[in-house]
Amino acid sequence: MDQKGFGMTQEPLLKARGLVKRYGKVTALDHCDFDLMPGEILAVIGDNGAGKSSLIKALSGAVQPDEGEITLDGKPVSFGSPLDARAHGIECVYQTLAMSPALSIADNMFMGRELRKPGIMGSLLRKLDRPAMEKFAREKLNELGLMTIQNINQPVETLSGGQRQGVAVARAAAFGSKVVILDEPTAALGVKESRRVLELIRDVRARGIPIILISHNMPHVFEVADRIHIHRLGRRLCVIKPGDYSMSDAVAFMTGAKLPEGVSEAA
């Protein structure tokens, strides 16, 4: 079982070893390893059912692995909930976006980390600092340039799919201090909006924050990723550099049509 990584001169920022997650009889993660280097964009690709989502959920605290360990900055961590992961600076954009449709854009961006008014209004009466939250949300959305907002208090359900995605990406980019995880961020977007998101991903990396990008869109993956983690049958099959292989090689690896050199198919 050679789960091959390379270029390990630096310590990984986020590292997982031997993660196992079972759902009844289904083993979604089978002793999976994972490494994210500082400042890189790591794409995670894999066929449907390969366990990408389970891996991402384990790294973001949404599910708790049955076995294995995760280290962040060299320190072992265990996330009981997404809040724990967030407290460690890991932000995730889920495929389902995790938005409350009836609440406003600003409310959604600050869900679970609301700002309170300074002074007694905030400490005693717990009053939300709406103006500050709205200002921040507007700034972040403008930064992203994904849309022009008329009303930051608009409920999220009145937005189009692409706009919702934009809000979710902006939320993660705004608050992620260590790692930003994006699960299919361009799936619901048009060509132009996708381009903005890819630019945003590079912007986030330029700030020194590494990104985990899960995507089925091979052109996007090969364009932005520094390394590509290929996931197959619940574990890491190999990690490749986009320059060394073609897209069809990557697809062949993830579907099992071909094996990378030095890797034997897991039993």
Added chain:
Amino acid sequence: MPSDVKPANTFEEGLKGASERVAEFQEEKGLLKRVQHWLHQTPSAVPLFVLIVALVVFGFLSPNFFKAATLSTILQQIAIVGILGCAQSLVILTAGIDLSVGAIAVFSSVLMGQMSFRYGIPAPLAIGIGLLLGTAMGFVNGWLVAKVKLPPFIVTLGTWQILLASNFIFSANETIRSSDIAKDAPALQFWGQSIQPGGIKVLYAVFLMVALVAILAYILRHTAWGRHVYAVGDDPDAAELAGVRTKRVLIEVYALAGFFCAIAGWVMIGRFGSVSPTASTGQLGNIQSITAVVIGGISLFGGRGSIVGMFFGALIVGVFEMGLKMVGTDPQWTFFLIGLLIILAVAVDQWIRKASA
């Protein structure tokens, strides 16, 4: 494959010269669409409108209707339903339902009474114990819903029966007489006192109800916890992923609902004078509070509506009851019309929800 040799984004070359504008919000067009959108933002507008229409119609039909005494009687009659409605609103906002509100209220009032009369505990302390136990009953509901993951309807259908039966067993079906309470534990009847500016009697209970509605409206609208209640009702999975401790919020909601019910129980002692385990609130309180909530425009599917709407809903029921009585119709018309209003309210809710489409 030759296509792989080219740079990855060549397919986007077709974008050159295309409009640089990205997804933008468009101004809503059409009057109906705009009304729908406005209602979507202001869910309490519909019940307010119905309330005003009802007031105008009854004021026209019955010359005595707009007397201060009539209006204060209406408020007095909805005081208990209004407080139970606060509890019910909280639970329904989380897409749940609480059938045990009436039972908690009656049992709490009995507990307060028996604590002070059977066990000789000073009245203020007995009230405190009653409020605490009411909260605990709500907590049990919440724990069963959040941790054991039972449907709220089933949980509260069960606790309704259990609490009501416990109430009869514990009290041995004894009523504590009003005159005894007035003599030995007047604090129990506190909310039955009134101020009478210009001869118009306004119960303390009415002020309490208005204050509770105002406090709850503030909490739901202006605190993080309130936003979390909406998020949990809207989409619990999304709320959980976004970092809301959904189970904790659910338990807190049911416990707070229990606390409000216990307050309603205390108010019942003031309103009725006596402590009676057979008070009709135990059975009717549920339906009345759900009616106020639904007519008030709070969605049974959770996450939408406001506590102020519930208050208007309770007022509508009170105005209908009083108005039809004054006009002199068969009282059954009240229930007939309230039934219609309930269906209408839910139909309007469904229509408003389409604003998102």
